[in-house]
Structures are given as structure tokens and as C-alpha cells.
Amino acid sequence: MKIIVTERIADDGIEHLKKDGHEVDVKYGISHEELLQIIQNYDSIIVRSVTKINEELITKGTNLKVVGRAGNGVDNIDLPACTKRGIIVVNTPESNSMAAAELAVGLAYAIFRNIPQAHWAGKDKKDFRRNKFLGNELDQKTVGVIGLGRIGSIVASKLKGSNMRAIAYDPYITDEKFDKLGVERCETLNDLLGQADLITIHTPKTAETINIINEEQIKLCKEGVRIVNAARGGLVNEAALYNGIKSGKVAAAALDVLSPEPNYDKKPEDQDYENKLFELDNVIITPHLGASTDEANYNVGTCVAELVADALRGDMVAAV
Ligand code: NAD
Ligand code: MLT
Numbered sequence: 317m318k319i320i321v322t323e324r325i326a327d328d329g330i331e332h333l334k335k336d337g338h339e340v341d342v343k344y345g346i347s348h349e350e351l352l353q354i355i356q357n358y359d360s361i362i363v364r365s366v367t368k369i370n371e372e373l374i375t376k377g378t379n380l381k382v383v384g385r386a387g388n389g390v391d392n393i394d395l396p397a398c399t400k401r402g403i404i405v406v407n408t409p410e411s412n413s414m415a416a417a418e419l420a421v422g423l424a425y426a427i428f429r430n431i432p433q434a435h436w437a438g439k440d441k442k443d444f445r446r447n448k449f450l451g452n453e454l455d456q457k458t459v460g461v462i463g464l465g466r467i468g469s470i471v472a473s474k475l476k477g478s479n480m481r482a483i484a485y486d487p488y489i490t491d492e493k494f495d496k497l498g499v500e501r502c503e504t505l506n507d508l509l510g511q512a513d514l515i516t517i518h519t520p521k522t523a524e525t526i527n528i529i530n531e532e533q534i535k536l537c538k539e540g541v542r543i544v545n546a547a548r549g550g551l552v553n554e555a556a557l558y559n560g561i562k563s564g565k566v567a568a569a570a571l572d573v574l575s576p577e578p579n580y581d582k583k584p585e586d587q588d589y590e591n592k593l594f595e596l597d598n599v600i601i602t603p604h605l606g607a608s609t610d611e612a613n614y615n616v617g618t619c620v621a622e623l624v625a626d627a628l629r630g631d632m633v634a635a636v
Pocket of ligand 2 (some may be wrong): 606
């Protein structure tokens with residue numbers, strides 16, 4: 317069968333599909349408009365988080381049988397539209413959890429100690445005045461985890477290892493899991509906001525979680541709170557965050573995800589992307605790097621290829 321892969325996955329994944337007898341077209345960075353023109357030629361499409369599998373694409377993809385999401389979040393895929401057409405959607409939710417959790421922890425350290433800012437001041441401007449980069453310790457502070465699922469749990473454990481007190485807000489997780497992780501449950505989001513020195517968000521992007529941190533929530537935070545979002549752009553309202561940083565209420569933020577996101581496959585000269593958050597020195601931004609480790613790439617690429625091949629063969633798969 318014919319499979320199109322629109323975002324970078326591990327070569328081993330592509331090889332797996334070819335060995336299974338499929339014809340694979342690798343078209344990294346293809347535009348939505350181009351994809352609409354050719355999607356009817358394919359039985360399956362493999363994407364990460366940038367390609368939008370919307371209703372229009374599904375309607376034009378008259379031969380589509382399987383959508384493979386190389387990674388975790390499926391907020392870029394119109395699941396009801398796929399279901400209506402009988403298209404199977406598979407993803408690989410566990411294969412990059414460690415990578416994403418490690419990045420979130422790294423971002424927390426980076427914003428507590430101003431590591432990127434200090435590096436670039438020295439490298440770009442020969443400004444080595446270290447008094448400009450006085451930070452704070454994570455030790456004995458409180459981390460508030462919003463969403464204690466796969467990634468949130470790892471982040472909580474790792475930061476407890478940094479001697480932080482861990483609290484979390486997740487109404488869908490049992491008390492047993494909180495107890496097992498040694499994390500204190502917050503009954504409400506407001507309860508978490510009033511206690512956390514560091515807030516780190518690990519929910520999916522749903523109607524309920526979009527803008528989960530907005531102007532009103534920022535008002536309820538501790539003075540000098542720091543915020544990490546390595547989950548999805550739009551969970552933290554960017555205008556509210558901008559104002560929170562400008563007012564000094566939020567000491568710093570680290571974002572691995574934005575809303576909207578830049579095109580991660582375009583060269584700088586072809587990039588047409590503006591975001592006011594880049595103006596702020598105490599906001600650090602990484603290009604959706606959460607899953608970008610060799611290990612996660614390999615896991616995600618091979619796992620999605622196996623799932624897509626199984627589904628195309630008619631074997632049982634765990635669909636989303
Ligand atoms: P998960 O499904 O295992 O956990 C999400 C948790 O959020 C669940 O426990 C759920 O109960 C909780 N939740 C849902 N709605 C909530 C709400 N309104 N309030 C509080 N909690 C709520 O997901 P995961 O695998 O841990 O992934 C977490 C996020 O990280 C997702 O958005 C995913 O797309 C994203 N992610 C980002 C990267 C990256 O590269 N930056 C990599 C992997 C995953
Ligand atoms: C994911 O949801 O798996 C991550 O955001 C990583 C990605 O898709 O690049």
C-alpha cells in the first residue's frame with residue numbers, strides 16, 4: 317500500500333514499512349495545500365504534531381485507511397471525522413514520555429538559574445557580569461504539577477529527587493496513585509496555584525484545558541512563580557503570560573510549545589513567524605524539543621511504523 321510520511325521519523329521506521337512491502341513517500345515539511353492535492357493517492361499517512369489531519373484532508377483522502385501519529389498528542393487529528401470514515405488512528409503515547417519529562421525538568425532548572433540567558437550574554441556580548449544572573453534553588457520549593465499522567469508523574473518523581481515538595485492537580489487520577497508517587501493532591505486548581513513556586517503543565521490539549529493558565533489563574537499564583545509548559549501551546553494563554561511576566565508576578569517561564577507554532581522544518585530565511593514572548597528575556601523557548609532525543613525518535617518511529625503496518629494488514633491494534 318502507499319504511505320506518506322510528512323514529518324521526520326526514524327529511518328528504521330521507514331525501513332520497517334518498506335520491508336512489509338509498502339511504498340513509502342517521505343515528504344517532510346509538505347504544506348497543507350500540497351497535501352490536499354495528493355492525499356487521495358495514499359492508504360496511510362504518518363505525521364507528528366505539525367501536520368493537521370482535518371476534515372477537509374480526510375474528505376479528500378478517499379483511500380485513507382490508517383493515520384499514524386508518531387508521538388503522543390492527537391490534538392492535530394480530527395478523531396470524530398476519522399471515526400466517521402472508518403479510518404483507524406494509532407499513536408505511540410509512551411515512547412517519548414521520558415524525553416518530554418527530562419526536557420521539562422531541564423527547563424525548570426534553566427529558568428531557576430538563568431542558564432540560557434547567562435550563556436548567550438557571555439557568548440554574544442562578552443557580558444560576564446554574573447550578578448545579573450542571580451537565581452533561586454529548587455531545593456525545598458514546591459512544584460505544582462497540572463496533569464499527573466505519564467509525563468507529569470515522571471516530572472514529579474524527578475523533582476522530588478531534587479528535594480522539592482510535589483503537589484498536583486488532576487481530578488482524573490486516583491488517590492492510590494498520588495500516594496504511590498508521594499505527591500499531595502490539590503482538590504482544585506486554585507489550591508495548587510496558591511502554593512506552587514514552579515508550575516509545570518502536563519495535560520492533553522482539550523476544550524477543558526485550553527487556557528488552563530489565564531489572567532485569572534496568574535492572579536492567584538504566588539509572587540515570582542515560574543511556569544513550564546512542555547505539553548501543548550495554548551494551555552498557558554500567551555497574552556496572559558506576557559502580562560504576568562511584564563508585571564513581575566511571573567518571574568520566568570519556559571515554553572517548549574507555542575500557539576500557533578512555527579514551522580519546524582523551514583529554514584530561518586523562509587520562516588514567517590512572530591511571537592511577542594520572544595521579546596522577553598525571562599521567557600525561554602525551545603522548538604517543541606520534548607520528544608527530540610535519539611532514544612525517543614527511535615521508539616516513536618519504530619513503534620508507529622509497526623502499528624501502521626499491523627493496521628494495514630488488518631491485525632488488531634490499540635487505536636486512539
Ligand atoms: P497522559 O494522558 O498520560 O496524562 C495527562 C494527564 O492530564 C492525565 O492524568 C489526565 O487525567 C490529566 N488531565 C486531563 N484533563 C485535565 C484537567 N482539566 N486538569 C488537570 N489534569 C487533567 O499524557 P502524557 O503522555 O503525560 O502527555 C502530557 C502532555 O504532554 C500532552 O499534552 C502531550 O501531547 C504532551 N507531550 C509533549 C511533548 C513535547 O514534545 N513537548 C512530548 C510528549 C507529550
Ligand atoms: C508528542 O505529542 O508526542 C510530542 O508533542 C512530540 C511531537 O509530536 O513532536
